[in-house]
Amino acid sequence: MGHGGNIYEIEEKYNIPQNELIDYSANINPLGVPLALKQHIIKNIDTLINYPDPDYRELKTAIAKFHQLQIEDILLGNGAAEVLHAFIRTLKPQNALILQPSFSEYERALELVGTEVMEVYLKEENEFEVDVEAVMRQAEKGVDLIILCNPNNPTGRLIPRPQMIELLDFCEKRGIFLMVDEAFMDFADEENRLTLLQDYRNYQRLFVVRAFTKFFGVPGLRLGFGVTGNKEVIQALKRGSLPWHINSFAAGFGIVLKESNGYISDTYEWLRQEKEIFLQTLQQLKSLKVFKPDGNFILIKLTTDGINTTDLKEKMLEHKILIRECKSFKGLDERFFRVAIKDGATNRYFIEALKKSLGEWE
Amino acid sequence: MGHGGNIYEIEEKYNIPQNELIDYSANINPLGVPLALKQHIIKNIDTLINYPDPDYRELKTAIAKFHQLQIEDILLGNGAAEVLHAFIRTLKPQNALILQPSFSEYERALELVGTEVMEVYLKEENEFEVDVEAVMRQAEKGVDLIILCNPNNPTGRLIPRPQMIELLDFCEKRGIFLMVDEAFMDFADEENRLTLLQDYRNYQRLFVVRAFTKFFGVPGLRLGFGVTGNKEVIQALKRGSLPWHINSFAAGFGIVLKESNGYISDTYEWLRQEKEIFLQTLQQLKSLKVFKPDGNFILIKLTTDGINTTDLKEKMLEHKILIRECKSFKGLDERFFRVAIKDGATNRYFIEALKKSLGEWE
Numbered sequence: 017m018g019h020g021g022n023i024y025e026i027e028e029k030y031n032i033p034q035n036e037l038i039d040y041s042a043n044i045n046p047l048g049v050p051l052a053l054k055q056h057i058i059k060n061i062d063t064l065i066n067y068p069d070p071d072y073r074e075l076k077t078a079i080a081k082f083h084q085l086q087i088e089d090i091l092l093g094n095g096a097a098e099v100l101h102a103f104i105r106t107l108k109p110q111n112a113l114i115l116q117p118s119f120s121e122y123e124r125a126l127e128l129v130g131t132e133v134m135e136v137y138l139k140e141e142n143e144f145e146v147d148v149e150a151v152m153r154q155a156e157k158g159v160d161l162i163i164l165c166n167p168n169n170p171t172g173r174l175i176p177r178p179q180m181i182e183l184l185d186f187c188e189k190r191g192i193f194l195m196v197d198e199a200f201m202d203f204a205d206e207e208n209r210l211t212l213l214q215d216y217r218n219y220q221r222l223f224v225v226r227a228f229t230k231f232f233g234v235p236g237l238r239l240g241f242g243v244t245g246n247k248e249v250i251q252a253l254k255r256g257s258l259p260w261h262i263n264s265f266a267a268g269f270g271i272v273l274k275e276s277n278g279y280i281s282d283t284y285e286w287l288r289q290e291k292e293i294f295l296q297t298l299q300q301l302k303s304l305k306v307f308k309p310d311g312n313f314i315l316i317k318l319t320t321d322g323i324n325t326t327d328l329k330e331k332m333l334e335h336k337i338l339i340r341e342c343k344s345f346k347g348l349d350e351r352f353f354r355v356a357i358k359d360g361a362t363n364r365y366f367i368e369a370l371k372k373s374l375g376e377w378e
Numbered sequence: 379m380g381h382g383g384n385i386y387e388i389e390e391k392y393n394i395p396q397n398e399l400i401d402y403s404a405n406i407n408p409l410g411v412p413l414a415l416k417q418h419i420i421k422n423i424d425t426l427i428n429y430p431d432p433d434y435r436e437l438k439t440a441i442a443k444f445h446q447l448q449i450e451d452i453l454l455g456n457g458a459a460e461v462l463h464a465f466i467r468t469l470k471p472q473n474a475l476i477l478q479p480s481f482s483e484y485e486r487a488l489e490l491v492g493t494e495v496m497e498v499y500l501k502e503e504n505e506f507e508v509d510v511e512a513v514m515r516q517a518e519k520g521v522d523l524i525i526l527c528n529p530n531n532p533t534g535r536l537i538p539r540p541q542m543i544e545l546l547d548f549c550e551k552r553g554i555f556l557m558v559d560e561a562f563m564d565f566a567d568e569e570n571r572l573t574l575l576q577d578y579r580n581y582q583r584l585f586v587v588r589a590f591t592k593f594f595g596v597p598g599l600r601l602g603f604g605v606t607g608n609k610e611v612i613q614a615l616k617r618g619s620l621p622w623h624i625n626s627f628a629a630g631f632g633i634v635l636k637e638s639n640g641y642i643s644d645t646y647e648w649l650r651q652e653k654e655i656f657l658q659t660l661q662q663l664k665s666l667k668v669f670k671p672d673g674n675f676i677l678i679k680l681t682t683d684g685i686n687t688t689d690l691k692e693k694m695l696e697h698k699i700l701i702r703e704c705k706s707f708k709g710l711d712e713r714f715f716r717v718a719i720k721d722g723a724t725n726r727y728f729i730e731a732l733k734k735s736l737g738e739w740e
Contacts, residue, residue: 019621024431034428042429049426058420064411064598066396067404069386094456097621121621128618236426236626256490259381259459259483263625264598 018120018344020354021235030333038362040355041340043169043200043313045233046362047283052275053234056268068260068267075262078270079241083213083226089243091253094261096199096227096240101125103195103223103242106252109160115146117170117345119197122163134159137347143307144171144315148179152186162187165197167204170342170354172309177210184212187221195223199240202231203287203312217245230312231283232272239266286359287312294363301367303374313356315342324350328373335369380482380706382716383597392695400724402717403702405531405562405675407595408724409645414637415596418630430622430629437624440632441603445575445588451605453615456623458561458589458602463487465557465585465604468614471522477508479532479707481559484525496521499709505669506533506677510541514548524549527559529566532704532716534671539572546574549583557585561602564593565649565674579607592674593645594634601628648721649674656725663729665736675718677704682736686712690735697731 021042023034069075072092080087093099104112104125113134114122126133136154138144146168155162162183167174175183180196187194201211212224227240239262244250272279295314298306305317318325325341332339342352357363383404385396431437434454442449455461466474466487475496476484488495498516500506508530517524524545529536537545542558549556563573574586589602601624606612634641657676660668667679680687687703694701704714719725 019429019432021429022432023428024433024435028435034425039428044427049424053426054423057423061416061419062411063396064415064596065406066385066401067381067383067597070381070384071386073386073390094620094625095622098623101620234426235429235622236629238622238625258456258463260457260597260600261460263456263600263628265627266625267598 020340023338026333026338032333032336036336038337038358038366040358040366041338042235043203043230043311043356044235045231045283045312046358047279047286048233050232050234050272050276050279053232053237053265053269053272056271057265060264060268064264066264068262068264070259072262072267075267075270078273082273082276085213085216085243089216089245089250091242091244091250091257092262093240093242094263094266095229095235095238096197096225097121098261099225099240099242100195100197101128102253102256103225104131104161105129106249106256107161107193109193111159112161112163113151113155113159114163115151115165115168117144117342117347118165119169119199120344122165122197131161135346138168138171140317143173144168145173146175146179148175148183152183155186155190155192159192161193161195163195163197165199166210167200167309167311169200170313170340170345170348170352171315172307172311172313174204174210174310180210180212184215184219184222188219191221193221193223194219195225197225199225199227199230200311200313201226204310205287206284213243216243220246222246223249228269232276232279237266237269238263239269287357290360290363291357293360294357294367297363297367301371301374309357313354315352315354318351318353323374325353326350328353331373331376332369335365335372337366337369382702385700388695388700394695394698398698400699400720400728402720402728403700404597405565405592405673405718406597407565407593407645407674408718408720409641409648410595412594412596412634412638412641414641415594415599415627415631415634418633419627422626422630426626428626430624430626432621434624434629437629437632440635444635444638447575447578447605451578451607451612453604453606453612453619454624455602455604456625456628457591457597457600458559458587459483460623461587461602461604462557462559463490464615464618465587466493466523467491468611468618469523469555471555473521474523474525475513475517475521476525477513477527477530479506479704479709480527481531481561482706484527484559493523497708500530500533502679505535506530507535508537508541510537510545514545517548517552517554521554523555523557525557525559527561528572529562529671529673531562532675532702532707532710532714533677534669534673534675536566536572536672542572542574546577546581546584550581553583555583555585556581557587559587561587561589561592562673562675563588566672567649568646575605578605582608584608585611590631594638594641599628599631600625601631649719652722652725653719655722656719656729659725659729663733663736671719675716677714677716680713680715685736687715688712690715693735693738694731697727697734699728699731
């Protein structure tokens with residue numbers, strides 16, 4: 017399917033054990049599994065003998081409190097992937113507009129329900145910033161749904177708030193649904209954390225998708241949610257929900273949210289320290305064009321002729337580092353790759369490995 | 379939604395803590411969480427920082443070996459519920475035939491895709507045995523799909539192999555799909571363990587659904603699978619699968635299957651010892667009609683006028699025991715309830731509590 021983070025394929029193909037591989041291809045908080053979650057799992061391991069609460073009251077209450085939402089507006093998901101697929105399957109739009117390059121599951125989900133997909137391409141000359149005017153112009157031709165990833169994966173840019181509000185008003189007026197996937201929003205700098213989670217009540221056509229497991233370092237746990245103030249939509253989504261689709265350990269994630277203050281401040285401390293250094297160091301390297309990231313990952317372009325990411329990936333794997341080639345993203349090619357931001361020591365090791373790999377071409 | 383095992387609702391309504399409640403309403407192996415799984419989870423807790431293998435190679439290999447299946451014929455599910463919903467959503471039958479009373483998710487899944495549902499009622503005077511002739515007669519009126527639960531939940535009876543083969547041949551000849559949910563098959567007596575898992579290669583219209591989490595005492599983990607020899611169907615199902623829908627701990631369930639010999643033999647030893655005793659003791663009680671179980675749960679009818687299961691449930695909760703009222707099942711009413719079979723000591727406590735509860739009416 018071509019997502020990042022496939023360390024199993026690497027183990028099989030390159031004989032690098034999973035626990036030795038340094039995975040820069042998945043954009044996960046390097047602080048790792050929160051202690052509160054580990055304690056919760058170990059303490060409650062025997063409760064696997066029970067079905068999870070089919071209504072997930074405790075979890076929904078914790079999420080509502082953490083993000084200041086109404087419980088009844090929340091749709092839980094077995095990962096954000098289930099949420100976005102459920103929304104698209106329920107809405108079943110005739111025509112939808114997506115950006116390219118972007119997370120490939122939107123297109124896949126739309127194709128599964130037979131939606132005609134229109135695409136607006138982000139332009140390298142604009143640093144892949146989202147041109148909201150272009151989106152609206154295209155949408156005026158007639159779409160039922162617009163899907164945005166904010167910040168966008170893999171290009172990393174956020175849509176500024178004024179433009180997002182303009183788009184929201186446009187959608188509201190024309191009866192176009194707007195799905196905004198904020199999977200990486202929590203990693204944005206504080207002044208730029210432009211979530212729509214506090215706006216959803218004011219827009220009947222807005223559906224916001226969120227993930228917990230990237231920010232809290234636990235993609236293996238599977239937990240995401242969606243939120244909308246549209247009663248008809250949320251009820252249809254809940255009618256279609258599978259029973260017990262959130263496993264017991266993910267259902268207990270509320271304990272992490274309640275005890276998250278230290279983890280969150282540590283995460284922002286890490287990002288504050290490492291993001292700028294990593295970015296600047298990358299920018300100093302020859303052969304690279306580095307795109308400014310609003311989240312916790314960086315899109316990079318190889319600018320020297322004769323170098324491509326397939327070769328670079330192989331060379332980096334000699335250092336047991338996995339990068340995310342971006343040629344599977346529409347609008348990108350063999351010159352683009354994406355890397356996560358990790359802790360300082362690992363980033364320095366990454367830079368050394370990258371220098372050596374690039375140096376071999378010089 | 380009205381499934382068993384909602385110990386959270388009971389805690390809220392009756393103020394009985396989850397860990398004090400004796401849950402006879404969910405049909406789960408009382409041997410509980412296998413030691414191999416606990417060790418696996420604790421040892422691998424930090425691997426939650428990785429996405430699960432999107433192809434789940436290790437898990438599929440283990441399942442294929444355990445049940446002697448072809449890897450490519452297996453569809454994994456986030457619980458058997460996801461498997462059956464996925465199959466129905468993919469097949470999208472115009473007309474389907476189900477039995478009543480039976481597990482309510484079949485009907486719910488069919489209604490979600492707009493299928494017209496035909497029902498064949500199991501008859502109390504036949505001990506709720508499945509009348510395969512009646513199923514075929516009804517199916518001849520024109521259906522695309524027949525759904526069976528074998529042994530059937532909540533009535534507990536297995537379809538004998540000759541009749542099942544007759545039905546399979548009938549379906550194959552007429553081009554009718556047959557989905558058989560074997561969620562409780564592993565609990566059947568050895569001579570009666572009439573799984574179709576070894577037949578699926580010979581029938582292009584057969585889809586078998588299985589769960590691991592009831593037999594292995596871990597419904598909170600979420601893991602089921604489906605299997606079919608129909609290449610077109612399995613490919614369509616895989617195309618529609620969500621990425622990473624099996625969490626990391628469930629993805630590691632292969633370790634349990636590999637080390638399962640002791641757990642399995644202990645389970646059959648328990649069933650051999652306790653099932654017959656529990657059954658006979660229940661049969662001796664006045665006011666009850668007990669239906670012979672082929673699985674690990676028993677359907678019971680209150681036969682004295684003026685007694686109903688709503689009252690009985692309340693009385694049993696005074697002993698911190700939860701039973702499954704069956705009035706939400708079509709074809710059953712306020713006189714029917716279902717109980718799991720547990721370990722000897724707990725079953726004796728259950729019998730005492732039941733005697734006291736029934737005695738209060740005498």
